Amino acid sequence: MEKLFVDETIAINAPLGHVWAALTKSENTRQWALEFSSGGPEFHIESTWELGSPVLWKGQDGTVIVEGNVTAVQENKLLRFTVFDVRSEERPLVTEEDGITFKLSEENGRTTLHVLQGDFSVMTDGAKYRDASAEIWDKVLPKVKVIAEQHQ
Template sequence: MELTLKIRLKWVIRMGKLFVDKTIEINAPVGQVWAALTKTEHTNQWALEFSSGGPEFHIESTWELSSPVLWKGQDGMVIVEGNVTAVEQNKLLRFTVFDVRSEEKALVTDEDGITFELSEENGKTSLHILQGDFSVMTDGEKYRNASAEIWDKVLPKVKKIAEQN
């Protein structure tokens, strides 16, 4: 099966805020893409890309409003934590992310973190991700750029998972 990949990237600067903003078209219905994003057996596949040479980790969450989102290493230790701040099945999922290894406590709002927006047309799903705000971090632009590179690896994996199921 030939994978065609179209990722639209734009770095968004809104009122001094820094975001990664990407969209990918997936040849699968929205329900399959939602499953690729939220089912443990699938998140375990694409979450590895965020390890970027560090300890491998996986994501644990029920994906219900206010539920925790825990990125755990192989030893079970929490590396990144957050909470689901918005969820509408097959349409929207937003959760905060905070690297517990960081000494810097960033000021985040419920709109910060990672947002997945999905829309379906003619059996194809558009998956839009927004991650940020990186401006609250020291060296925020560096971290935004690094995150953008990781999403360039994650999104094709999500696409492949959704299209194969």
Template sequence: MEKLFVDESIVINASSAKVWEALTNRIYSDKWATEFSSGGPQFSIESDWNLGSPVLWKGQDGTVIVEGNVTALKPHKILRFTVFDVRSSERPAVTEEDGITFKLSEQDGKTTLHILQGDFSVMNDGEKYRDLSTEIWEKVLPKVKSMAEQINNRIT
């Protein structure tokens, strides 16, 4: 079966360090993570973003909804972590490319943020979930862009 990934990019008028901050600092990640709630309870993401560390998506009451681990890390360049809905009893095998991958490449003061999420082909109705996730990332990426540009423009 063909692999199914969300594959989206956005150019951000900020350094990769500022984009990284918007992705990993809880003050900002909690703002973009809300897009994944689809009208349900708000999410927060907890992690220290070190290689092997847990990544926990929690509801407002502190219940873990999605869990994973950081599987690739090069600060300001690449961050990959697995994601498993703890409400599902099924955990498919994970390859090195699975989960959510953020790739950042900076040139001339602008950063291209590339998101890759999947592989959804291992799930029942994988195409449906890939398409739903694509819609969410199309809302998340402009939020990350806005926050990173605000961080970049603030006076320190």
């Protein structure tokens, strides 16, 4: 079966450290994580972003909606974490490439942020979920760009 990933990139007019802060500082994640609510209950992301630490997507009442763990981290370069909707019936097997991966690279003070999310092929209706996630990333990435560029 063909693997299904969201695979998107955005150029940001800010150095690596500003983009990293936009992705990982709680006051910033609270801004871009709202895009994942998309008409549903608002939630935010809590994590220390250290290897093995939990990544919890919580509703306003503190209920965990999505959980995961940081599986790779290199400050200002790479952040990967798993995501599992706790409302789902079954937890799919997770491979090294599953979850959400942020890769950052900088050239002349401009940072390229690459996001990879998947593999959705292990899910029933995986293409539908991949497409829905891609639409959300189309809103999240510009929000991360604005946050990073404002902190110049």
